[in-house]
Amino acid sequence: MTADPGETPAGTADTAVAADLTAASEAAAADVPPELLAQSLGQYLRAWWVRIRSGDSGILPVVLGLVVVAVVFEIITPEHAFLRPSNLVYIFGLSTVYMVLAMAETVVLLLGEIDLSVGAVALFGGVIAFKLVQQPGPAWPWWAAMLAALVGCGLIGTFTGTLTARLRIPSFVVSLAMFLLFSGILVVVLGGANGTVSVSSSAPNQRVFYDMVQGLIAPVAGWVALAVVVGAVGTALWLRAAARRRQGLVAPPASLTAIRIALVALVGAAVVLICNINRGTALVTVQGVPWVIPIVLVVLGVLTLLLQRTRFGRYVYAIGGNPEAARRAGVSVAAIRTWAFALCSAIAGLGGILLGSFFFGQYSTNTADPGQLVLYSVAAAVIGGVSLFGGRGKAIHGVLGGLLVGAIAYGVSLLSLGQLATPLQYIVPGVVLIVAVLVDVLSRRGTGSVTRA
Amino acid sequence: MTEMNEAPEGASGGGDGAEPLLKLRGIEKHFGPVQALYGVDLDLPAGQVTGLCGDNGAGKSVLTRTIAGVHQPDHGQIYFEGRPVHIRSTRDAAALGIETVYQDLALADNLDIVQNMFLGRERLRRGLLDEDSMELQAAETLSTLRVTTVRSIRQPVASLSGGQRQSVAVAKAVMWNSKVVLLDEPTAALGVVQTRVVLDLVKRLRDRGLAVMVISHNLNDVFEVADRIAVLFLGRMVAEGPTADFDRQSVVEYMTTGSSGGRPFEPAGSASGEG
Numbered sequence: 001m002t003a004d005p006g007e008t009p010a011g012t013a014d015t016a017v018a019a020d021l022t023a024a025s026e027a028a029a030a031d032v033p034p035e036l037l038a039q040s041l042g043q044y045l046r047a048w049w050v051r052i053r054s055g056d057s058g059i060l061p062v063v064l065g066l067v068v069v070a071v072v073f074e075i076i077t078p079e080h081a082f083l084r085p086s087n088l089v090y091i092f093g094l095s096t097v098y099m100v101l102a103m104a105e106t107v108v109l110l111l112g113e114i115d116l117s118v119g120a121v122a123l124f125g126g127v128i129a130f131k132l133v134q135q136p137g138p139a140w141p142w143w144a145a146m147l148a149a150l151v152g153c154g155l156i157g158t159f160t161g162t163l164t165a166r167l168r169i170p171s172f173v174v175s176l177a178m179f180l181l182f183s184g185i186l187v188v189v190l191g192g193a194n195g196t197v198s199v200s201s202s203a204p205n206q207r208v209f210y211d212m213v214q215g216l217i218a219p220v221a222g223w224v225a226l227a228v229v230v231g232a233v234g235t236a237l238w239l240r241a242a243a244r245r246r247q248g249l250v251a252p253p254a255s256l257t258a259i260r261i262a263l264v265a266l267v268g269a270a271v272v273l274i275c276n277i278n279r280g281t282a283l284v285t286v287q288g289v290p291w292v293i294p295i296v297l298v299v300l301g302v303l304t305l306l307l308q309r310t311r312f313g314r315y316v317y318a319i320g321g322n323p324e325a326a327r328r329a330g331v332s333v334a335a336i337r338t339w340a341f342a343l344c345s346a347i348a349g350l351g352g353i354l355l356g357s358f359f360f361g362q363y364s365t366n367t368a369d370p371g372q373l374v375l376y377s378v379a380a381a382v383i384g385g386v387s388l389f390g391g392r393g394k395a396i397h398g399v400l401g402g403l404l405v406g407a408i409a410y411g412v413s414l415l416s417l418g419q420l421a422t423p424l425q426y427i428v429p430g431v432v433l434i435v436a437v438l439v440d441v442l443s444r445r446g447t448g449s450v451t452r453a
Numbered sequence: 454m455t456e457m458n459e460a461p462e463g464a465s466g467g468g469d470g471a472e473p474l475l476k477l478r479g480i481e482k483h484f485g486p487v488q489a490l491y492g493v494d495l496d497l498p499a500g501q502v503t504g505l506c507g508d509n510g511a512g513k514s515v516l517t518r519t520i521a522g523v524h525q526p527d528h529g530q531i532y533f534e535g536r537p538v539h540i541r542s543t544r545d546a547a548a549l550g551i552e553t554v555y556q557d558l559a560l561a562d563n564l565d566i567v568q569n570m571f572l573g574r575e576r577l578r579r580g581l582l583d584e585d586s587m588e589l590q591a592a593e594t595l596s597t598l599r600v601t602t603v604r605s606i607r608q609p610v611a612s613l614s615g616g617q618r619q620s621v622a623v624a625k626a627v628m629w630n631s632k633v634v635l636l637d638e639p640t641a642a643l644g645v646v647q648t649r650v651v652l653d654l655v656k657r658l659r660d661r662g663l664a665v666m667v668i669s670h671n672l673n674d675v676f677e678v679a680d681r682i683a684v685l686f687l688g689r690m691v692a693e694g695p696t697a698d699f700d701r702q703s704v705v706e707y708m709t710t711g712s713s714g715g716r717p718f719e720p721a722g723s724a725s726g727e728g
Contacts, residue, residue: 247585250605309581314564318572321561328559329573330544391563 041255061439062384062400065432069404073411082411086279089290092271093213093358095406096292100351101373102380102398102405103303104344109381110307110320111340112390113171117160118348119373120182125153125345126352127189127363130197133206142208150349156182157345158338165337183370190365198362206361212295213357216288219276225294226268234261292354296399299347303395306343316340320390351377372426379429380405383436405429472535474499474664475520475551475633480529482515489515492529493690495683497633497664502655504679504696505668508708511685513668517635520666521553522546551633552626556641558618562611566603567591569610570625594628595620598657602650616647620654633664640674652678672701684718686711692718 073082081087101118108115132138132145140148160178164171190197199206201214217225237257244251272289280286307313315336318326327333359367384401386393412424473496482490490512497503507513518524520531522540530537533549540546546553560569567584570591576583591606600620603613610618619639626634636655640648655678658665669675675682676696683693684707691711692699703713712718 244585247589249585249588250607305581309584311575311577311582314568314572314575314582318561318564318568321563322559324557325559325561325569325572328543328555331573391561 041253041259044253044256059385059397059400061436062397062404065383065404066400066407069407069411073407073414077411077414078416082414084279085274085277086286087410087414088274089279091403091406091410092275093290093292094410095403096213096296097351097355097358097373097402098376098380098405099296099399099402100299100354101348101377102384102386102402103299103395104347104351104398105377105381106384106386106393106395106398107303107307107316107340107347108171108344109378109386109388110316110390110393111337112320112323113164113337113341114175114378114388115157115160115171115341115344116175116374116378117156117178117182118344118351118377119370119375120179120186121153121156121345122348122352122355122373123186123363123368123370124156124182124189124352125149125349126354126356127186127197127368128152129349129353130199130209130356130361130363131189133199133209134197135203135206139205142205146209146350146353149353150346153349153352154342154346157342157348160345161338161341164341165334171341179370179374186368186370187365190363190368193365196362196364197356199356201361209353209357210361211291211357213290213292213354214360215291216275216286217291217294219288222272222276222289225289226265226272229294229297230261230265230268233264237261292357295354299350300395300399303347307395312336312339317391320392375426376405376409376429377402379433379436382440383432385436385440387440388437389440404432408432473497474534476532476535477516477520478530478532480516480519480526480531482512482519482524482526489688490519490526491688493685493688495690495693496681497666498681499632499664500659500662501680502659502665502667502678503681503683504675505666505683505685506670506672506675506704506708507685510687511708512688513685514637516685517553517637517666517668520546520551520633520635522551547629547631549633550629550631551635552629552631553635554619554622554626554637554639556638558622560610560618560622563609565609566595566606566613566621569621570594570628572625574629590628591624594624598624598627598654600624600654614647615643616650619643619647619651623651623654623658627658627661627663631663633666634658635666635668637668638670639667640669640671648674672704675704676701684708694718 070083074080101122104118104122105115126149129145129149132140132148133142138145156178160171160174163169163174187193187195199209201207201210207215237260241251241254241257271293275289275293276287278285278287307316315326315331318329318331319333319336323333326336355368355373356363380401381393381398382388382401383404384393384397384399386397386401408428409425412428413421415421415424417424475495475497477493477495480490480493480495481488493512493516495503495505495516505513505516515524519526520540522543522545525539525541531540532538533551538545538549540549540551543553561572564572567588571587576587576590578586588606595601595603595606598620600617603617603621610621613621623634623636623639639651639655643651652674655665655667659678659680667675667678679696681694682696682699682704684691684704686707686709689711692704692707692713706713707718
């Protein structure tokens with residue numbers, strides 16, 4: 001595109017332009033996201049460092065947290081068992097429940113709201129899905145049962161969202177009520193305080209649910225799947241950067257894109273490698289990537305696309321940042337809020353199904369604790385870097401936060417602390433959550449994004 | 454928006470000064486028993502800046518919101534390009550090309566400049582947001598307005614200074630081929646340097662042929678940018694004319710007493726301002 005002579009060409013207007021008013025530009029200098037100005041890899045890294053020091057650190061704290069947790073638990077667990085492949089794969093399985101629920105919670109947190117009912121609704125959805133495939137009983141095909149559970153959860157979320165969005169009742173109160181309501185209903189659908197609902201791994205239709213977390217992908221197929229995923233992600237990243245450069249827009253340097261793709265490949269390869277190590281006994285070979293890992297990646301991909309590249313997602317962020325601005329821009333604020341709650345609950349329903357699968361296809365009142373589940377989900381999202389004040393955070397933050405919470409929960413349980421184990425299951429994530437919220441608050445203060453009246 | 458009978462003259466609203474782009478005649482507005490506007494007349498010619506002055510409670514905000522489509526007048530008529538129009542909603546106003554920049558700017562801090570400028574009017578490509586095309590358009594608008602102090606249009610609005618925020622809000626308003634821009638206290642929260650930036654921007658809007666109305670308490674700013682001045686006093690338009698007909702003293706007197714030197718306002722010449 002061209003511009004009239006004497007005007008700044010549009011393509012370079014977004015790079016550093018000669019500032020006729022230095023006072024104005026200097027005030028903003030420190031807060032510009034680094035990738036926007038950097039033209040080379042060195043510049044990018046330096047700018048990234050500046051940004052981290054100014055408090056806006058993205059996924060870095062949670063990644064560092066994961067490293068610290070891994071090292072600490074490896075040292076203090078008996079026989080240094082924490083990082084054994086069998087334990088790591090177990091953590092992946094356990095964490096996926098928190099990951100999915102944290103991603104669900106993220107959608108609502110982005111609005112500046114909170115949904116305390118995700119745990120209860122998730123378990124309700126999971127139990128319903130399992131009940132619908134019972135034989136004798138409804139004997140629905142697994143996909144119909146799953147669809148029914150997700151739609152049912154979505155309707156529950158629509159109700160919560162409607163009360164919150166249309167009547168402006170604080171979501172805290174509405175969702176707390178829904179949490180209590182569905183915690184009670186859950187006991188009923190489970191068939192009483194000692195009731196259980198389970199699927200059998202021998203019936204093919206029910207086995208799908210059983211295999212979601214427990215089922216393994218054959219080692220070779222795992223590598224093939226990894227190659228496909230890395231290829232797709234890499235191509236998408238590369239083409240996107242190339243398209244921006246072609247239009248004269250600022251794009252990250254090619255070396256940086258290459259490094260990103262390499263990191264994705266590296267992390268993926270590490271996961272596949274760990275999962276493909278035989279973690280069975282001398283008699284039984286157990287190896288392969290659990291099916292749940294690609295399932296979580298699909299949820300992550302779809303939610304990321306929805307939040308970052310669609311109008312719905314844009315409006316969710318806008319409402320979280322400034323509801324009045326969104327309203328004046330013609331956004332139907334109440335409708336977006338309601339849809340967000342519905343989406344949150346529907347994703348939570350999937351998390352509930354994964355939880356049943358994780359516990360070898362069985363729900364009981366011991367494994368299904370909606371209170372603990374919601375605490376861990378909110379904690380996971382916030383620890384991952386989603387702001388409690390709305391408008392900041394991504395789906396990937398929920399995934400990383402879920403992994404951290406799962407690692408802590410399992411690490412504590414490995415310590416064989418006897419009487420201390422149960423309280424520490426709550427105390428350690430609680431402490432981590434406080435730290436995460438402090439980081440959230442302080443970084444907001446640091447970047448000067450004060451909430452305006 | 455519903456247009457009534459076609460006005461006889463097909464006024465283009467151009468710079469010939471014959472017909473103001475936006476013309477208000479006899480606008481009355483009351484809220485319950487409280488009368489806010491009494492038969493207000495106001496002209497907003499294209500290519501000129503009109504400064505709207507008035508003390509607190511004089512009706513500046515009500516008048517602005519009436520033009521913006523937030524309120525509907527009880528009596529009176531609004532003419533746009535010579536045609537009588539009814540502005541029933543902000544959507545109607547936007548369809549005519551009337552944009553308002555409110556004092557609080559209505560920007561989402563967590564979104565970047567491009568996202569804010571296109572909020573509510575995002576471009577789509579195959580169902581997904583067309584970020585690149587929006588970024589190019591936003592960059593072009595900002596560069597034609599010479600808003601060049603922002604380092605990157607992909608930086609979040611939270612990182613901008615007050616003047617830059619105001620500039621973004623104004624750019625957002627003019628990006629949609631708007632013809633009339635209403636600015637509510639654009640310099641109220643700004644320091645000296647930032648005020649300079651915004652006033653220069655207002656002049657650039659005028660030079661592009663827009664009809665601009667600036668609502669301000671600050672008479673220094675009004676006298677610097679306004680080609681015409683209109684003064685509201687207790688819901689009545691007590692003075693309206695070219696800036697040359699006023700001085701600081703008289704404007705203050707109109708604002709506080711509704712008259713100057715004990716006499717009501719008399720236009721110096723019959724022809725409305727030639728900037």
